[in-house]
Amino acid sequence: MNKRIHTILLASALLCASGCSEFLDVDATDAYVTEENISTVEDIDMLVTGTYGSLMENGLYGEMIYLINDVRSDNGFPNQNTFTANLYRLEIEDFAETTLNTGIIQFWQQHWRAVGRCNFALEMARKIDPSVKGNERVTEYIGEAKFLRALYMFNLVRTFGRIPVVTAYCRDVLDAREHRPRSYTEIYDQILRDLTDAEDCLDVTESESGRAGSGAVPALKGKVYLTMAGYPYNDRTLNPDGLDAGECYRLALANLNRLTEPGTVYDYALMPSYYDLFDPAKENRDPQNRTNPEDIFSVQFKSGTGIGLGSPYPRAFGEYEYSFQIPNGGKASCVPHADLLDAFVYTPKQDNLNGVVLADPAAPRDARGMAVPAAQGGTAYGLGCTVTGTVRGYGGNGLYMTGKYLTMKTSSTIADDADNNFYVLRLGDVILMQAEALWELGRHAEAVDKLNEIVDRANATLEDPAQRIMRYSLTPGDGSGRYPGDFRVIPTDDAWAARKMILDERRRELAFEGQRWFDLVRCNRYRDSLKMCLTPDDIAYLYVVTDQLIAEREYEAALSMLLKKYADPEVSVHEKAILAYSLGIAYRGIGVWKMRSAT
Amino acid sequence: MLKFRASYGVAGNNAIGRYKYESFLSSRNYVFGDEVANGLAVANIANPDLGWERKTSANVGVELGLFSNRIYVTVDAYRDVTSDMLLNANIPATLGQSTMTLNIGSVENKGIELGVSTSNISRRYFQWTTRFNISFNRNRVLSLSGDADMIFDGESGTSNVTMEGWPVGVFYGRVYKGVYMSWDEIRQLAADPNNGLAFDPKTVPGADRNKFSTYQLEDASYLCIKNVSLGYTFPASLLKRSFIKGLSVSLNIDNLHTFTRYSGQNIEANNYRRATALGIDYTSYPLARTYTMSVNLKF
Numbered sequence: 001m002n003k004r005i006h007t008i009l010l011a012s013a014l015l016c017a018s019g020c021s022e023f024l025d026v027d028a029t030d031a032y033v034t035e036e037n038i039s040t041v042e043d044i045d046m047l048v049t050g051t052y053g054s055l056m057e058n059g060l061y062g063e064m065i066y067l068i069n070d071v072r073s074d075n076g077f078p079n080q081n082t083f084t085a086n087l088y089r090l091e092i093e094d095f096a097e098t099t100l101n102t103g104i105i106q107f108w109q110q111h112w113r114a115v116g117r118c119n120f121a122l123e124m125a126r127k128i129d130p131s132v133k134g135n136e137r138v139t140e141y142i143g144e145a146k147f148l149r150a151l152y153m154f155n156l157v158r159t160f161g162r163i164p165v166v167t168a169y170c171r172d173v174l175d176a177r178e179h180r181p182r183s184y185t186e187i188y189d190q191i192l193r194d195l196t197d198a199e200d201c202l203d204v205t206e207s208e209s210g211r212a213g214s215g216a217v218p219a220l221k222g223k224v225y226l227t228m229a230g231y232p233y234n235d236r237t238l239n240p241d242g243l244d245a246g247e248c249y250r251l252a253l254a255n256l257n258r259l260t261e262p263g264t265v266y267d268y269a270l271m272p273s274y275y276d277l278f279d280p281a282k283e284n285r286d287p288q289n290r291t292n293p294e295d296i297f298s299v300q301f302k303s304g305t306g307i308g309l310g311s312p313y314p315r316a317f318g319e320y321e322y323s324f325q326i327p328n329g330g331k332a333s334c335v336p337h338a339d340l341l342d343a344f345v346y347t348p349k350q351d352n353l354n355g356v357v358l359a360d361p362a363a364p365r366d367a368r369g370m371a372v373p374a375a376q377g378g379t380a381y382g383l384g385c386t387v388t389g390t391v392r393g394y395g396g397n398g399l400y401m402t403g404k405y406l407t408m409k410t411s412s413t414i415a416d417d418a419d420n421n422f423y424v425l426r427l428g429d430v431i432l433m434q435a436e437a438l439w440e441l442g443r444h445a446e447a448v449d450k451l452n453e454i455v456d457r458a459n460a461t462l463e464d465p466a467q468r469i470m471r472y473s474l475t476p477g478d479g480s481g482r483y484p485g486d487f488r489v490i491p492t493d494d495a496w497a498a499r500k501m502i503l504d505e506r507r508r509e510l511a512f513e514g515q516r517w518f519d520l521v522r523c524n525r526y527r528d529s530l531k532m533c534l535t536p537d538d539i540a541y542l543y544v545v546t547d548q549l550i551a552e553r554e555y556e557a558a559l560s561m562l563l564k565k566y567a568d569p570e571v572s573v574h575e576k577a578i579l580a581y582s583l584g585i586a587y588r589g590i591g592v593w594k595m596r597s598a599t
Numbered sequence: 600m601l602k603f604r605a606s607y608g609v610a611g612n613n614a615i616g617r618y619k620y621e622s623f624l625s626s627r628n629y630v631f632g633d634e635v636a637n638g639l640a641v642a643n644i645a646n647p648d649l650g651w652e653r654k655t656s657a658n659v660g661v662e663l664g665l666f667s668n669r670i671y672v673t674v675d676a677y678r679d680v681t682s683d684m685l686l687n688a689n690i691p692a693t694l695g696q697s698t699m700t701l702n703i704g705s706v707e708n709k710g711i712e713l714g715v716s717t718s719n720i721s722r723r724y725f726q727w728t729t730r731f732n733i734s735f736n737r738n739r740v741l742s743l744s745g746d747a748d749m750i751f752d753g754e755s756g757t758s759n760v761t762m763e764g765w766p767v768g769v770f771y772g773r774v775y776k777g778v779y780m781s782w783d784e785i786r787q788l789a790a791d792p793n794n795g796l797a798f799d800p801k802t803v804p805g806a807d808r809n810k811f812s813t814y815q816l817e818d819a820s821y822l823c824i825k826n827v828s829l830g831y832t833f834p835a836s837l838l839k840r841s842f843i844k845g846l847s848v849s850l851n852i853d854n855l856h857t858f859t860r861y862s863g864q865n866i867e868a869n870n871y872r873r874a875t876a877l878g879i880d881y882t883s884y885p886l887a888r889t890y891t892m893s894v895n896l897k898f
Contacts, residue, residue: 033624033639049638053627109692116695117627117640164693171622173644173699176691209632285632300630309630 038124041135047121048141051148052210054117059110060155061299061422062312064103065514066334067092068159073516075340075507076402079320079332089333111156112166118149119169143201147212147220150194151424154224157187158518161232165190184239188228195221204265209284209300215266216297218255219425225252226433229440230522246441253437256430259296268427269293270453274367274461277426278404280419296425303419310417313405317512322401328415334512336400343508344369366469367461368508402512423513428454432506439502444492448472451490451502454509459483472501499523600664604675607658611651615685619700620649644696652702655680669718678709680741686750704743706767710736738766753876758811761875768875772811819878821859821866827852845897853889 038047055061070076071093078089088103122145128138149167156163164179165187182190195217202214229248232238243251259266271277271294282291283298301311318330344366405420423429435450451472459468465483473487480486490498506519622645627638660675683702690699714732721727740763743750752768753759760771830849838846859866868880 034621035624037624043639046637046639049629049636050627050640051638052629052631052636053638053640056629109697112692113640113695113697119695120641166693166695169641170694171645173690173694176694179691179693208634210629211631283632287632300632302630302633302635305630305635307628307635309628309635 035120035124038127041128041138041141044121044125044128044138044141047117047124048145051114051117051121051145054110054114054148054152055299055424056301056309057106057110057114058103059106059108060114060152061424061514063316063333064107065155065422066316066512067103068107069514069517070512071334073520074337075511075516076334076336079335086333107159108156111152114152115149115156115166116169118145118152119167121145122149123169139201140203143198143214144212146194146198146201147217150191150198150224151220153187153191153194154220154227157184157191158227158521163187183241184233185242188224188233188242191224192221195224209287209290210298212297215259215268216425218258219296219430222252222256222430222433222437223425225249225255226437227518227522229437249437249440253434253441256434256437259427259430260434267293268296268430270427270431270457272457272460274458277428278420279407280421281407283419283421294427295421295423296427296430298424298426299422301419301421303414303417308417310414311405311420311422312416312418313420313422314418315416317402317405319401326406327413327417330401332401334402336402336511340507340511341369341400343504366508367458367467368511404512428457428509429506429513429515432502432509435505436499436502439490439498444474444490447502448474448490451505454505458509600662600668602662604660604662605658606656608656610654610656612654612681612685613651615649615651615700619643620647621645641695644690644694644699646700648702649685649700650683650702652685653682655682669721671714671716673712673714675712676710677712678707681706681708686743705741706738707741708736708738710734740765740767750875752873753871754811754879754881758879759876768873768877770811770816770878772813772816775812775814817861817863819859819861819863819866821857821861823857823866824855825853827855842898843896845895847895849893849895851889851891851893853891854886855888857886 037043058064066076067089071078071089077093078086080086080089088101091101092103122142125138125142125145128135130136130138153163153165162181162184165182166179167190168175170176198212199214199217199221202212202217204214225248228234228243229245229252233242234245234248258264259268271282271292276282277292277294284290284292284295301309303310314326315328315331316333317335318326318332319335320330320332322330405418407420431450431453435447435454438444438447438450455469455471462468468483470477470481470483470486470488472490474490474492475487476489477486488501490501492498503519503523507516510516622641622643624639625642627640629636629638656677656679658675658677660673663672664670665672682705684704684706685700686703687698688701688703690697712732712734714730716728716730719727719729740761743761743763750761751757751759751771752761753770758770758772759768761767761769828849828851830847832845832847835845838844857866863880863883864885865880865883867886868883869877870879870881870883871877
């Protein structure tokens, strides 16, 4: 009896020696991974992989990037009429978003989550000493995380305008007090700082397909500078202290040229056939043997993993009820506007007897906008930009869809589980950006050469020379209106018309690749390109949230406690809008308000 | 017999989920080329202040037995207030997470429960008792994180709302007035300032503007004969001379009949099974009427 009491006393003495209060704190580390478990270079690898994982989410490249760019602009529309679940796509198409728009909320939340993942990975990477043998890879991972953070911030600023800059991992909800919208100069400075850091970290030779190699940095930097040259960074009323446009074009060109100049360390090249660009069988898999030298950076998908890493695009871009090779059938989230189809017809249209405007059936058509017969030999179908033949045949109802994401590598039976990747940066885009920068810098002849590289590749895709489209030139050709004798003349004395021609070429080359709206905004041409939608004449249409839109009283009606508690009463309406958006709070009736102000 | 009861108490609800106070990492995978790569990502923001929900209950009751308790009536009135509720609250997404488990808000449940049991026949070989009970419960959100805060849920995440002064997860939408059959009709209505409708008609190209409205709403009040069971146990004296030690037979019917005007197949449909998204009927499977007959033999 005595002996037992003695043992218990001893045990409690030991417990108290180690601190009685700690005894109650049960740590979760045996059950879950927490930040304390991060200790090796392999852990950092997994965290950076997690930041890449954001790319395939719906709020990013999984869906929103083409809704914001191709659906919101004149390229496409959601051909979905009956489902409440599709409302957010229709709202984006109609400029009628409320802040209850689930797509926009996802765009905002998942982009910031992606930024947060980069911030966490970068903070954890500081634990690893790169000079220790075996840890060298950590430098590469830091470079990748900085590249991705720059990309995510770039998407946010292009969609929402002035956003907060968040470069530290947030451990406390009160950290949000510091998240005030910054000036365009501050935001773009941070993006460029990340890209410069990334460049120092990344190796020229890509180690693995799908990772950001060092070539992705000048390509993105070029795009960032080109965006800075335009609206709103270079609008002095919105951003008084930015770099001037000429300097931005010069820096854009300098960065882009590093990918293509003679003797470059990079070996990017245009794919000989435009159609092959979108063939999942030709996606890069082996870094030693790149089957797609045009791919600079793309979002990667893989079918059949069983853990949801498949591509959603065939179904999303497939026309409604079109089910050939697409499990569960097309969703028609984004199908071509007639206006886009017309953009591929080059000769003047003729009136028939009934006064209906028709395209000249003998006119040359762009390979990128061609109808391609269905199921050629049962292996390939739906190539090219807009597939007409295949779909028109289906049910005979004249539906159109893009063929960019309809080619299957394997015939999966699971919905949204294909292989099709999505380009973030490719050489075709880079060449067109070079053309634009060269033109703006007054180097017109060089700009024309760059445009013709793109035209020549489109022409090389076609087998029938009679169908070829005209090249660009500064001087007229023989006036035949046909390839190869005649040319499309870019006027050197009309900057606005020239810029539109270059933008139109970008539209044909990059339709349904998540580029169009951003291009229109930065070139400040959103007004005249939206003729078949509404005719907005207001800056309000530029972004999903702008200060002009948000009325003070709507803010007050919708704001929650977190804002009341933490936000300064002195904050501007724009800041409130951003914060309210970040909380996913509704401004009901914004769309109506917008349309009224436009009329 | 007459009894009065009163009770008051505070109880905690610790259904927080494990380790929610800590920030942990979850799996977020990606594909490099053709290879699946395992990735990790932060899943939540730590909340070291996370505590239990508190439920304060007050109850008063009366029990009344008449005719040597052959008729027994109980009446209870209660009011429960749940405070420091564990809710997934919206937080600024710039933090890297858009929701967080916080102790916010309180909800009141109050109601009356009435029970009557009668012993109609009480003989040695035959007993018949009936029990009847009915209860009325009203719940109301007393406070959320802020007075203008609305927590949306349900179909498309917009059909139900939880907000101050209303029950948890009420339907939220428009009042359906009808369908305009022609443009003329619309113009007429819009032009008339006395029709009580203030709106500015416009066409929206190619889109069917489906918003939740009372058109999709139906009264789902019901009375259900949920369960009927009849049983008979053969008296031991009857079985005394056989090898059988016990014999009972019973018949049980579930969901015998539902009295309702609801047009759906399943009156209990609740597609999302969440308190904040109640009552959504999304082609739910009908309730089965089940007949069970059993014979229980003991040797």
